[in-house]
Amino acid sequence: MPFLEVRQLKKSFGSLPVLEDVSFTVERGDVIAVIGASGSGKSTLLRCLIDLETVDGGWVTIDGEPLISDGSYPDPRARRALLGRMGMVFQSFNLFPHMTVAQNLIRPYEMTTPGARDGQEKCRRLLDKVGLLDKAEVYPSKLSGGQKQRVAIARALMKSPEIMLFDEPTSALDPLLTGEVLAIMRQLAEERMTMLVVTHEMSFARDAATRVLFMKDGTIAEEGTPEEIFTAPKNPETAAFLGSVPR
Amino acid sequence: MDLSYIITTFLRVGAGLGTTLKLFFITILASLPLGFLITMMTRCAVPPLRWLARCFVYLMRSTPLVLQLLFLYFGLPFLPVVGVYFSTMGRFTATVWGFVLNYAAYFAEIFRGGLLAVDPGQYEAAKVLGLTRRQTILRIVAPQMLRVAMPSISNETITLVKDTSLMFTLAVPEVLQFAKSAVSSTGKTFPFVVAGIIYLLMNLVITWLLKVLEKRFDY
Numbered sequence: 001m002p003f004l005e006v007r008q009l010k011k012s013f014g015s016l017p018v019l020e021d022v023s024f025t026v027e028r029g030d031v032i033a034v035i036g037a038s039g040s041g042k043s044t045l046l047r048c049l050i051d052l053e054t055v056d057g058g059w060v061t062i063d064g065e066p067l068i069s070d071g072s073y074p075d076p077r078a079r080r081a082l083l084g085r086m087g088m089v090f091q092s093f094n095l096f097p098h099m100t101v102a103q104n105l106i107r108p109y110e111m112t113t114p115g116a117r118d119g120q121e122k123c124r125r126l127l128d129k130v131g132l133l134d135k136a137e138v139y140p141s142k143l144s145g146g147q148k149q150r151v152a153i154a155r156a157l158m159k160s161p162e163i164m165l166f167d168e169p170t171s172a173l174d175p176l177l178t179g180e181v182l183a184i185m186r187q188l189a190e191e192r193m194t195m196l197v198v199t200h201e202m203s204f205a206r207d208a209a210t211r212v213l214f215m216k217d218g219t220i221a222e223e224g225t226p227e228e229i230f231t232a233p234k235n236p237e238t239a240a241f242l243g244s245v246p247r
Numbered sequence: 248m249d250l251s252y253i254i255t256t257f258l259r260v261g262a263g264l265g266t267t268l269k270l271f272f273i274t275i276l277a278s279l280p281l282g283f284l285i286t287m288m289t290r291c292a293v294p295p296l297r298w299l300a301r302c303f304v305y306l307m308r309s310t311p312l313v314l315q316l317l318f319l320y321f322g323l324p325f326l327p328v329v330g331v332y333f334s335t336m337g338r339f340t341a342t343v344w345g346f347v348l349n350y351a352a353y354f355a356e357i358f359r360g361g362l363l364a365v366d367p368g369q370y371e372a373a374k375v376l377g378l379t380r381r382q383t384i385l386r387i388v389a390p391q392m393l394r395v396a397m398p399s400i401s402n403e404t405i406t407l408v409k410d411t412s413l414m415f416t417l418a419v420p421e422v423l424q425f426a427k428s429a430v431s432s433t434g435k436t437f438p439f440v441v442a443g444i445i446y447l448l449m450n451l452v453i454t455w456l457l458k459v460l461e462k463r464f465d466y
Contacts, residue, residue, distance in 0.1 A: 050375055051374070052371055052374065052375070080377065083375070083377065084377050086375070087375070088375040090368060090371065090372065092366075092368050094366070094368040094369060094371060094372035095372075096369065096372070096387055096391075097391065097466060098390045098391055098394065098464075098466050107386070108373070108376040108377070108378060111378055111382050111386065112376065112377040112378060139466045141466065155376070156375075156376075159376070159377065
């Protein structure tokens with residue numbers, strides 16, 4: 001059974017359709033890169049999966065449990081429990097500016113895990129993992145973009161998610177700073193974290209992803225291994241897109 | 248003008264300080280949370296609550312506070328049916344109601360501005376981290392809103408110190424009232440100077456306190 005199953009997902013903003021019959025599956029340990037032009041529905045797809053947008057129709061199943069079935073959602077408790085198993089990283093980091101780096105990790109964790117005593121320890125371990133243990137007591141305003149995104153990744157990992165969603169995690173960064181963020185993501189991929197990554201970083205899609213989804217006009221126009229997509233795309237649209245982006 | 252006259256005058260005018268401070272503290276402590284509640288109501292998903300909150304803010308901001316005080320004390324008892332319950336309301340109680348409601352409306356507007364300054368991404372981050380709506384508002388949004396709202400809150404707080412003198416309207420014995428009666432009975436205007444000094448001193452302390460508070464929100 002796939003870990004994440006998406007079937008015939010539909011979403012429109014007013015009269016503008018953004019997702020049309022999107023279907024795909026994610027196995028545990030998969031690293032899926034979602035590529036495509038701006039406005040193709042990549043980010044909306046991710047946001048629908050983690051309940052930031054309400055879909056108009058379709059099915060989403062996580063580890064056999066329905067998050068959306070035929071366009072309707074389960075009761076809030078079941079919904080919350082499922083969403084608790086997912087982590088998300090945003091393009092604009094969305095760190096809490098009034099909390100230090102350590103507080104950004106620990107406070108939400110303690111709010112959502114009453115009685116948890118391992119917050120401090122987990123926080124130290126994760127900050128060490130992203131190489132920012134020395135910034136624990138600093139406020140986000142004092143960090144560079146790359147550092148902020150690494151903190152955001154550590155924060156999302158606090159609740160030990162089973163799948164991580166990345167929404168263009170390096171798009172807001174200075175090109176010189178994307179490397180440090182991609183390195184952390186590559187490390188997560190090597191540790192077999194299940195990941196769904198919306199990205200314009202073709203190098204990441206090519207060498208870190210296990211599969212690539214190419215989206216066009218709210219549908220998955222082509223799906224395959226990085227090898228298939230990058231060296232022998234079947235769909236001329238895919239080839240046209242790849243020809244237009246810097247590799 | 249000798250020292251003993253100065254001291255006597257300070258004591259005489261200062262006798263109203265208790266009432267002035269009482270009104271100040273009750274108003275601040277009650278109107279800040281009430282104002283926040285009204286802000287939440289103006290953003291509520293239930294339309295009647297939204298309209299109610301907006302009408303309230305409009306009413307309170309668009310009529311003079313003095314008129315509101317006069318209405319609360321002299322007008323309410325004449326309302327049909329419910330008026331009888333207000334006929335025993337004291338002058339100070341009426342003033343407190345007027346101040347709390349009026350300042351809550353102003354604070355509600357200040358908070359509304361502060362909320363607009365909070366990045367929508369903050370709500371999304373809180374949601375994907377699993378925070379409840381309540382936790383999001385109280386632990387994530389409110390502190391950021393307060394940072395933006397702090398200068399306006401400070402301004403309003405200083406205005407409140409001076410506005411307490413509007414109790415004069417309902418002849419509640421406070422600083423200005425005592426100063427006025429001292430002026431009337433002695434024929435000298437010095438008690439007014441003393442009242443001015445008392446307001447200056449109160450705002451000196453409050454300005455300093457607010458500075459300390461604003462620093463705490465600096466991150």
